[in-house]
Amino acid sequence: MMPGGHIDKRQLAVLITLDITGSYFLVAPRVMAKYAGPAGWIGILVGSLSGVGLGALLIALHRHFPTRDFIGMSELILGRHLGKLWSLVFFGYAMSVFLIIREFSTTILTPFLPESPIGPVIAIMTVIIAYLAYSGIESIARTAQVFLPFIAISLLLILATALAGGDLGRIQPWLGKGLAGIGLAGLNAGAVFGELVLFLAIFSHLRRTKDDVSGFGWGLILGTIPLTLVTISGISLYGHQGVTRLTFPAISIAQLIRLGRYFERMEAVFIIIWFILSMLKIGLIIYTATVTLAGILELKRYQPLVLPTAVLAVLLSLQPKTDYSVLQMIDFFTNYTLPVTLLLPGLLLVVASIRKVREPGPTSQKQQEAAK
Amino acid sequence: MNGKRLLAAVLLLLLAFTLSGCYSQNEIEETAFVLLWGLERGQNREYKITLQVAAPSKAGGSGGKGGGGGGGGSEEEPYWLTSVEADTIYGGIQELTKRASRVFHFSHAEALVIHEDVARQGIGAIVDSVTRNPDMRPDMAILITSDKIEDLFKVTYALENLPSTYIRRMLYQSDSHQEAPLYESQHFYTRMQAGDEAVMPKIKIWQKPENQAGEGGGINGGSAAVPTAAQGGSDSGGGGPKEKEPPKELILEGAAAFKGQKMVDWLTGPEVRSLTILRGDAKRCPLEVEVEGTKCSLQVREIYRHVKVKPNLASLGSSTIQVKIDMEADLFEVTSSGLVINNPRLDQVSRAASEKVNNQLKELIRKSKYELKSDILGFGELIRRNIPYARWEKEKEKWNDDFRNLIVKTDVEVIIRRIGMTTRSSYVY
Incomplete structure (x- = not known):
């Protein structure tokens, strides 16, 4: 296990919430309405089922190997070389975070900074992300704990606006584009819940192993609620067809927030809140990627690798040429990565049970304690 | 530890560059x-x-200058x-x-x-x-x-x-x-x-x-006379007629x-009002009704709109929509001092009001169906919510032709809640 601090149950829940809502908050209404029509919000709920399934896998693995992160487990289970290879897949998956970086910077650039080149904006984001990842998982978790209330407030305002100015009836018919559509939406949302696989690299920071179930469970619930509500709000304000046509649904929804006739134009405040949220999420993912990479390279500390990893992600994020290709790549990501996220822990679990791998006895635990 | 702090400080300094907003800057001046x-x-x-x-x-000085010389204002x-x-x-x-x-x-x-x-x-x-x-x-x-x-x-x-x-x-x-x-x-x-x-x-x-008597009378005519x-x-x-x-x-x-x-x-204005009532968005609207030769001026609020949609899947156009509108009214003016306001009388007034609003709604629905041939009433959206998604997608193109067969039942109920600060005009002995 790499250094990075310890987290408790609540912090795990906060991190999971952060990872689910994170930047997906910004686009969920559009993607869900695209597949499921008016019933997009059910798509999120269906998708969260994959989060439950994945959670079961992750917790089973964590219970078997409570002190090991992903690289540790896979080296133990698959052997040294195969384990490294498998961890490389994990690292590659974590690097798809570049999509989130690009998506979020586009969300800032197109509506708010139309003349700015993307480079400097992303460079500034890199600095923040790298610093977060450098500080370790405990710092990220504590920061997230501080900012989560603001995010809850922003959500409440959105919901109030939807209730006041929208028409909740627009989410009918209840089945939307039919069960197939809801299934597709569920698969897409499931890919986002699939990102939780990254917590294989984080669980080992838990102070008490048994906290994993309640932390994960609460995180899952707290993460699903905002996504569901923002989808309902989006559809009731813009209609399911309208939401499908919005490039940045969350921004368009935030633009409608009006407190009386005086507090208007709240979206600038909102984007700051969401900026923090997204930075924390990206920092978290970069942390997991870096830790895994450091494990593959058998380094004692992961910190030296933070900046290179962040820069690599940023360079990747600069690859798509137009906003539209970003949307396409996100669609690609959500369409195809769910199996990968299930396979990553699934294979480990299957092989571990076949080979009857157990965590090495007390000697290694003593080593762990010595390392602390 | 020191190195970390130094790094943090440098990073924070770097952040300061974002404050200047060197790109996309908008000076308010x-x-x-x-x-x-x-x-x-x-x-x-x-x-x-x-x-x-x-x-x-x-903008800042306009008030003062306007007071000084009226001619230069323009x-x-x-x-x-x-x-x-x-x-x-x-x-x-x-x-x-x-x-x-x-x-x-x-x-x-x-x-x-x-x-x-x-x-x-x-x-x-x-x-x-x-x-x-x-x-x-x-x-x-x-x-x-x-x-x-x-x-x-x-x-x-x-x-x-x-x-x-x-x-x-x-x-x-x-x-x-x-x-x-x-x-x-x-x-x-x-x-x-x-x-x-x-x-x-x-x-x-x-x-x-005075200038355009015909047009003004046409729009404001009837019950909808706008007080302003x-x-x-x-x-x-x-003030005396001034030219041009x-x-x-x-x-x-x-x-x-x-x-x-x-x-x-x-x-027209009254048609829009009926539309607003039909869509369930009416907050406050004036209404005049005549009972036994006496005009009563009411302010009407929409309380609730119950909509019942019975889609006819064989032919969407001939589905049934029931709209029941509950309204509350306050009595603001009674033109004849002889009219005693009591419960039977209020019932009479509210029945007249309900009937009037209902007739206006029916007229609007007729106009939308046969004259405009456009579903401004939002009935198609109500139907959409109650039928399978694919069905609506198939039929929405020709909805504006189909919806004229729609069976719409409207029912308006106005209840007069408040009768104002006096029960009977004070100059009646």
């Missing part, structure tokens, strides 16, 4: 805030774009009015920047006024431009006019400095008469589609009834009904 803008048919090009831009330097308008002809809206705005010292900013634009000619031709391209441009906000009001837009924007009103404030506040104020709908650019997404066609408020320059209009008329009449005085008032009344992206016809 270098920004031209567009307050109102209008689109008409150009003489040579597709559009004539008229912008009304705030002139802050003039030159010192607190806005800059400019226009250009162009084929695309964005192109036109860029063309205008050649004549401007500041960058146009649309995020404070209160309203877009579209001329009837353009609206009848179709506003699809305008919808795209308004919704695509990140500068334009989804809460910008959309209005339709048949007057020359430049004249409309020049109307100076006594209570507000800027025409844009005037229009915006009139829109807010429309809650108290319900004779003009509210349509914002966000509604392009929801209220401009099959089953829920657009209805945009109509704004026009208000002319004294009547007052305005008598005031100016008392520039118009000082606008009037927000009626609406343009659309079919798809094209305007098809005007709706």
